[in-house]
Amino acid sequence: xxxxxxxxxxxxxxxxxxxxxxxEIGPGVTALLGPNGAGKSTFLKLLTGQxxxxxxxxxxxxxxxxxxxxxxRQVGFCPEQDAFYxxxxxxxxxxxxxxxxxxxxxxxxxxxxxxxxxVGMSENAHRRIRTYSKGMRQRIKLAQAISHDPQLVVLxxxxxxxxPIGRRKVIDLVxxxxxxxxxxxxxxxxxxxxxxxxxxxxxxxxGRVLAEGTVEEIRAYLNQYxxxxxVRAPRARExxxxxxxxxxVSGVRIDNETLHIEAQNPDQLFDALPELVLQQGFDLDAxxxxxxxxxxxxxxxxx
Amino acid sequence: MPVYDASYRPWEGKAKAxxxxxxxxxxxxxxxxxxxxxxxxxxxxxxxxxxxxxWLVLYFSYGEFWARVARQVGIQDVNVxxxxxxxxxxxxxxPAVLLAAIVGGPLIAEDRRSHSLPLYFSRPITxxxxxxxxxxxxxxYLSLPILLPSIGxxxxxxxxxxAQGHWLEQFPSLLRAMACAGLLIxxxxxxxxxxxxxxxxxxxxIALVFTSMMVVWGGSEIVADVLDNSNAALAAPFTAxxxxxxxxxxxxxxxxxDALNRTSGMPDIRLAxxxxxxxxxxxxxxxxARVRKVEVVS
Amino acid sequence: xxxxxxxxxxxxxxTLALESVSCAIEPGTTGLLGPNGAGKTTLLRIxxxxxxxxxxxxxxxxxxxxxxLAVRARLGYMPExxxxxxxxxxxxxxxxxxxxxGMPSRAALQRAHEVLYFVGLGEARYREVGExxxxxxxxxxxxxxxxxxxxxxxxxxxxxxxxxxxxxxxLAVVKELAVDHKKSVVLSSHLLPDVEAVCTNxxxxxxxxxxxxxxxxxLTSDSDGxxxxxxxxxxxxxAAELASRGGSINERRVHLPDDAGTRLIFEAAAAAEVQLRExxxxxRSLEDVFMEAMDE
Numbered sequence: 001x002x003x004x005x006x007x008x009x010x011x012x013x014x015x016x017x018x019x020x021x022x023x024e025i026g027p028g029v030t031a032l033l034g035p036n037g038a039g040k041s042t043f044l045k046l047l048t049g050q051x052x053x054x055x056x057x058x059x060x061x062x063x064x065x066x067x068x069x070x071x072x073r074q075v076g077f078c079p080e081q082d083a084f085y086x087x088x089x090x091x092x093x094x095x096x097x098x099x100x101x102x103x104x105x106x107x108x109x110x111x112x113x114x115x116x117x118x119v120g121m122s123e124n125a126h127r128r129i130r131t132y133s134k135g136m137r138q139r140i141k142l143a144q145a146i147s148h149d150p151q152l153v154v155l156x157x158x159x160x161x162x163x164p165i166g167r168r169k170v171i172d173l174v175x176x177x178x179x180x181x182x183x184x185x186x187x188x189x190x191x192x193x194x195x196x197x198x199x200x201x202x203x204x205x206x207g208r209v210l211a212e213g214t215v216e217e218i219r220a221y222l223n224q225y226x227x228x229x230x231v232r233a234p235r236a237r238e239x240x241x242x243x244x245x246x247x248x249v250s251g252v253r254i255d256n257e258t259l260h261i262e263a264q265n266p267d268q269l270f271d272a273l274p275e276l277v278l279q280q281g282f283d284l285d286a287x288x289x290x291x292x293x294x295x296x297x298x299x300x301x302x303x
Numbered sequence: 304m305p306v307y308d309a310s311y312r313p314w315e316g317k318a319k320a321x322x323x324x325x326x327x328x329x330x331x332x333x334x335x336x337x338x339x340x341x342x343x344x345x346x347x348x349x350x351x352x353x354x355x356x357x358w359l360v361l362y363f364s365y366g367e368f369w370a371r372v373a374r375q376v377g378i379q380d381v382n383v384x385x386x387x388x389x390x391x392x393x394x395x396x397x398p399a400v401l402l403a404a405i406v407g408g409p410l411i412a413e414d415r416r417s418h419s420l421p422l423y424f425s426r427p428i429t430x431x432x433x434x435x436x437x438x439x440x441x442x443x444y445l446s447l448p449i450l451l452p453s454i455g456x457x458x459x460x461x462x463x464x465x466a467q468g469h470w471l472e473q474f475p476s477l478l479r480a481m482a483c484a485g486l487l488i489x490x491x492x493x494x495x496x497x498x499x500x501x502x503x504x505x506x507x508x509i510a511l512v513f514t515s516m517m518v519v520w521g522g523s524e525i526v527a528d529v530l531d532n533s534n535a536a537l538a539a540p541f542t543a544x545x546x547x548x549x550x551x552x553x554x555x556x557x558x559x560x561d562a563l564n565r566t567s568g569m570p571d572i573r574l575a576x577x578x579x580x581x582x583x584x585x586x587x588x589x590x591x592a593r594v595r596k597v598e599v600v601s
Numbered sequence: 602x603x604x605x606x607x608x609x610x611x612x613x614x615x616t617l618a619l620e621s622v623s624c625a626i627e628p629g630t631t632g633l634l635g636p637n638g639a640g641k642t643t644l645l646r647i648x649x650x651x652x653x654x655x656x657x658x659x660x661x662x663x664x665x666x667x668x669x670l671a672v673r674a675r676l677g678y679m680p681e682x683x684x685x686x687x688x689x690x691x692x693x694x695x696x697x698x699x700x701x702x703g704m705p706s707r708a709a710l711q712r713a714h715e716v717l718y719f720v721g722l723g724e725a726r727y728r729e730v731g732e733x734x735x736x737x738x739x740x741x742x743x744x745x746x747x748x749x750x751x752x753x754x755x756x757x758x759x760x761x762x763x764x765x766x767x768x769x770x771x772l773a774v775v776k777e778l779a780v781d782h783k784k785s786v787v788l789s790s791h792l793l794p795d796v797e798a799v800c801t802n803x804x805x806x807x808x809x810x811x812x813x814x815x816x817x818x819x820l821t822s823d824s825d826g827x828x829x830x831x832x833x834x835x836x837x838x839x840a841a842e843l844a845s846r847g848g849s850i851n852e853r854r855v856h857l858p859d860d861a862g863t864r865l866i867f868e869a870a871a872a873a874e875v876q877l878r879e880x881x882x883x884x885r886s887l888e889d890v891f892m893e894a895m896d897e
Contacts, residue, residue, distance in 0.1 A: 035764040035765070035766055035767075036734065036735070036736070036764045036767075133638075160761075161761070161791075162791060163635075163636040163637045163791045164634070164791055164793055164888060164891050164892075165636050165892070165895060166636075167791070168888070168892065189762075189764045189765055189768070190792060190794075191765055192794045232881075267876070270833075270876040270877065270878060271876060273867065273877060274867045274868075274870055274871040274877070275871075277863070277864055277867040278864075278868060278871055283862060283863065284863055284880070285863065285881075285882070286863075286880060286882065287877060287878075287879060287880045287881065288879045288881050289878060289879065295765065298765050299765075299769075302766065310719055310777070310781075311715075311716075311719045311747075311777070311778070311781070311782050312715055313750050313782070314708065314712055314749065314750035316704065316705070316708055317674075318674045318675070318699075318702040318703045318749040318750075319674055319703045320670035320671070320673075320674055320703055321703040323703075324700065324701040324702075324703065327697065327701050328701060331689070331693065331697045331700075334693075335688040335689055335693075336688075338688060339688075413687070414686075417683070417684060417685060417686065417687060418680070418682040418683060418684040419685065419686050420684075421678070421680040421682065421684060422680060422684050422686070422698065422745065423701070424649075424651060425649055425673060425676075425678035425680070425746075425755075426673055426698065426701045426702050427669075427670040427671070427673040427701075427702055427703060428670075429670070
C-alpha cells in the first residue's frame with residue numbers, strides 16, 4: 001500500500017476537518033470526491049505531510065509523512081491555488097522546483113524539460129508565468145508535480161479553468177500515469193471528467209469517508225434506492241404490462257414512447273428483456289440504466 | 304383567482320439608460336463607505352471641530368475681548384468671518400488630503416481590483432456616467448470637512464451677531480468662502496480619482512494621493528525658501544489655494560497665513576490660479592484617458 | 602433571430618481576434634464554445650457594445666456599435682471573473698445593479714428581493730457579499746444579471762468553481778429561465794457536459810472564426826447507425842454470436858448489417874446467455890464534435 005490512514009481525525013479548534021478516516025490508497029488512479037467543505041483539502045494536506053493529524057496516524061510509503069521529509073521525493077503535489085513566482089518563466093519554475101529534490105542542474109534540466117514536454121507546454125515554457133492563461137498555469141503546476149518521477153501524484157482540482165483541449169490532455173496524462181503503475185489521487189468537482197479518468201472513488205462528506213470503491217460497487221450497496229432503467233420503444237403500454245408482472249419491478253412510468261422503470265432487482269428485468277423481444281415480438285429502440293453514473297451515485301449519497 | 308408562478312416574475316417596467324445612474328452610483332458608494340469607521344470619524348470630526356472653534360472665535364469677536372485684542376494688534380476693520388474662513392482652509396488641508404486619499408484613492412482602484420468594471424459596463428451607462436458617479440461620491444465626502452464648515456460659520460456668525468440684516472451683509476462672504484471651498488474640493492477630487500485610476504490596489508492609491516500631495520507641498524516650500532522666490536511655493540495646490548482665498552476673502556496683510564509671508568513678498572495671484580487649474584485639469588485628463596482604456600472584460 | 606453578425610472582423614494591433622464572423626443565433630439557449638483565445642470574449646464584448654469592430658452586428662434588432670446603451674438595457678451579463686462590489690449586502694448589490702440599468706429605486710429593490718429568492722439566496726440576502734462562498738457568488742452574479750428582467754442573458758462560465766450539487770442547481774435555474782420564462786441564453790463554458798445539459802444550439806469558435814454552428818442534436822447525431830452496447834457476462838461469446846449474425850462489436854460500439862434492428866442484438870445476447878445492460882443508438886458527444894472541429 002502506498003498510503004494508509006488509520007483512524008485519522010483532524011480538528012482546527014472547534015472546526016471539524018476529518019473524523020474517523022480509515023482508508024488505503026493503492027496504485028492506479030483514485031478520485032477524491034466530495035462537496036465543498038467535505039474535508040478534501042485536509043485529507044490531501046495530511047497525506048502530503050503538511051498537517052499533523054489530531055488523532056490517529058497517516059503513513060506514506062510506510063513512514064510518517066510529517067516527520068520524514070525523505071518520502072517527499074516519492075510524492076508530486078499539484079495544489080489547487082496558484083502560487084507562483086510570477087516573473088519566472090515556466091521552464092525556470094519547474095527546473096527550480098525539480099532541483100529542490102536534490103538533482104544536479106543538468107539532471108534537473110533534463111527532467112524538467114521532459115515533464116514540460118509531457119504536459120504539452122514546451123512551446124510556452126519560455127514565457128513568464130505572469131502571461132499564462134489559467135490552463136497553462138495548471139499545466140505548469142502539473143509539470144512540477146511529475147518532474148521527479150514520483151510514485152504518488154496528488155492533484156487538487158487539476159482541471160479547474162482549463163479549456164476542453166487542455167482538459168482532455170490532462171485526463172489522458174492522468175490515465176497514462178495510472179497505467180504506468182503510479183498512484184494518482186485526483187480531486188475534482190466535474191464528475192464526467194472523473195468518470196473519464198477512473199472508476200475508483202473515495203467520497204468524503206462532512207469530514208468522513210462516505211464511500212469507497214468503484215461506481216458499480218457503490219451502486220450495489222445502495223439497494224435502498226430502486227434501480228432506474230429507461231426503455232424506449234413503441235407500444236410502451238403493452239411492454240409496461242409485461243414488465244409489471246415481474247417481482248423485481250416496482251414501478252413503471254410511461255412518458256410517450258419512453259418507459260421509466262424502477263426495479264428492486266435489475267437482474268431479473270435485464271434477463272427478461274430478450275424474451276420480451278424475441279418471444280413477445282416487441283421492438284426496443286434503446287435500453288439504458290439511468291442511475292449507474294457517478295453523478296447519480298453522488299446525488300444519492302450527498303443528499 | 305389565478306395561480307401565479309412564485310419562482311420568477313417578469314418585471315413590467317422598461318429599463319432605459321439614464322443619467323441618474325450617476326446619482327445611484329454616488330449614493331450607493333457613499334452609503335457603503337460610510338460603514339468604514341475611519342472615514343466616518345474623519346468626515347464627522349472635521350466639520351464638528353471647525354464649527355465649534357469658529358463658534359468660540361465668533362462668540363468672543365462680538366464681545367469686548369476681541370475689540371481689545373484688535374486694538375492692541377492695530378487692526379480695526381476686519382471681517383472675522385473672512386479671517387476664520389482663511390484659517391479654516393489652511394487648517395483643514397491635512398485632514399482633507401487624508402480623507403481624499405482614503406475615500407477617493409480606492410474609488411476606481413478597487414473596481415479594477417475586484418473586477419467589478421465588467422459589471423458596471425455591462426449596464427447601460429457610459430464612461431462619463433461612471434466617472435460622474437465617482438466624482439459625486441468624493442465630492443460628497445469632501446464637502447463635509449470643507450464646504451460644510453464654511454456654511455456653518457456663516458450661520459454661527461449670523462446667529463451671534465447683534466446687528467439686524469447681518470445675514471444679507473455677510474451673504475457675499477458666504478459665496479466667496481464657498482467658492483474657495485469648491486476649488487479645494489475640485490483639486491482634491493480630481494487628484495485622488497486620477498491617482499485611483501492608475502492603481503489596482505487600494506493601498507497604493509491611498510499612498511499615492513497622500514504622498515504626492517505632501518511631497519509636492521513640502522518640496523515647493525523648500526524650493527521657495529532656497530530660491531527666495533515665493534512664486535515657487537505655488538507649485539503646491541494648497542499654497543496656491545491659500546493665496547486665492549486671501550484674495551477672494553480680502554484679508555489685511557497683517558493677518559495672512561504664514562505660508563504667504565516670505566521676504567520675497569506675496570506670490571503672484573495669476574500663477575496661483577494657473578496652479579489650481581493645472582492641478583484640477585491634469586489628473587482629470589489622466590482619469591478620462593484611463594477610464595476609456597480600462598479593460599472591461601478581462 | 603436574436604443575434605446576427607455579418608463579416609465581423611476585429612484586430613488588436615497586429616493580432617487578428619475575429620476574422621469575418623457571420624452567425625445567426627436563434628432565440629433559445631446557445632452554447633458558445635472554443636479554446637482559450639478563440640475570440641469568444643471579443644465577440645461578447647462587441648455584442649455588448651464595448652468594442653468597435655468592422656462588419657455588422659445586431660442584438661435584439663439593435664446595432665450594438667451604434668446604440669450600445671439600448672442593447673445593454675435589455676441584456677443581462679454574468680461575467681466570468683469574481684466581481685462583487687465589496688461592502689454591500691446581497692440586496693444592496695443587486696438593487697444597485699438594477700438602478701444603474703435605469704430602474705426606479707423602489708422597483709429595483711423589489712426586483713432584487715425577487716431574483717435573489719429565485720436564484721436561491723433568499724436567506725443570505727442581507728449578508729455582506731464579501732462573506733459569500735464561491736457558489737453563492739455565482740448565484741449573486743446571476744441575480745444581478747436578471748434584476749432588470751432582460752430578454753437576453755450572456756452567461757460566462759456560470760458553473761465555474763461549483764461543486765456537483767451547486768452545478769446541478771445552477772444549470773437547473775438556467776434551464777428554467779430558458780424553458781419556462783422564455784429568456785434567450787448565450788452560455789459560454791469550458792465544461793461541455795454543461796452545454797449539453799442546457800443548450801439546444803451550439804456555436805463553436807477557433808482562432809477567431811466560427812467552425813461549427815447549429816442545433817446540438819444535429820451536430821452530435823451519428824449517421825452510421827451503430828449502437829452503444831454494454832454486456833454483462835461472457836463478452837467473447839457475445840461477440841462471436843454477433844459476428845455469426847453479421848454484426849460486429851468494437852469496445853462498446855456495435856455495427857449491425859444494413860436494415861437490421863436492435864432485435865439482432867437481443868438475439869445474439871440470448872444465444873450467448875449474457876445480459877444486455879445498455880443498448881442505445883450511438884451518439885457522438887459534444888466533446889468529440891469539439892475535438893474534431895479543432896483539428897481542422
